Amino acid sequence: MSKLVLVLNGPNLNMLGKREPGIYGGKTLKDIEQDCREAGQSLGFEVDCRQSNHEGVLVDWLHEADDRAIGVVINPGAYGHTSIALHDAIRAISVPVLEVHISNIHAREEFRHKSMIAPAAKGMVCGLGPYGYIMALNALKNITQ
DSSP: OOEEEEEEEOTTGGGTTTSOHHHHOSOOHHHHHHHHHHHHHHHTEEEEEEEOSOHHHHHHHHHHHHHHOSEEEEEOGGGGGTOHHHHHHHHHOSSOEEEEESSOGGGSOGGGSOOSSTTTSSEEEESSTTHHHHHHHHHHHHHHO
16 A cells, blocks of 8 residues: 655646746646656655645645645745745644755745745755655655655
């Protein structure tokens, strides 16, 4: 039986492939989700991919992960820089959470340099494009063995 991992994506990530391809590349969220499911399968995970533009929905999914999943990979999008609610939700659960950003947030506008998620997360991958999701899944495998 596979172990469940939630891959959560925040606001505007549903626009990948259309939104600023010079920053985020040409892959769509659907492409990234398929890559995650395939990588997860090879790691012995069942990967459940979800996206919402609404902060509270992401909080609810994090709470759900505590009861159902062995870990979470989250790209919080812009909420990563602003959301104390997501920070608190991650701290409230016992499963490891890894933060992913497609772009290098430290090489962008100053307001993107600080992550509200990073202090609560087990780790962060940023700046490596969609491959960052695969790296996070591999890290979860290592963490949860």
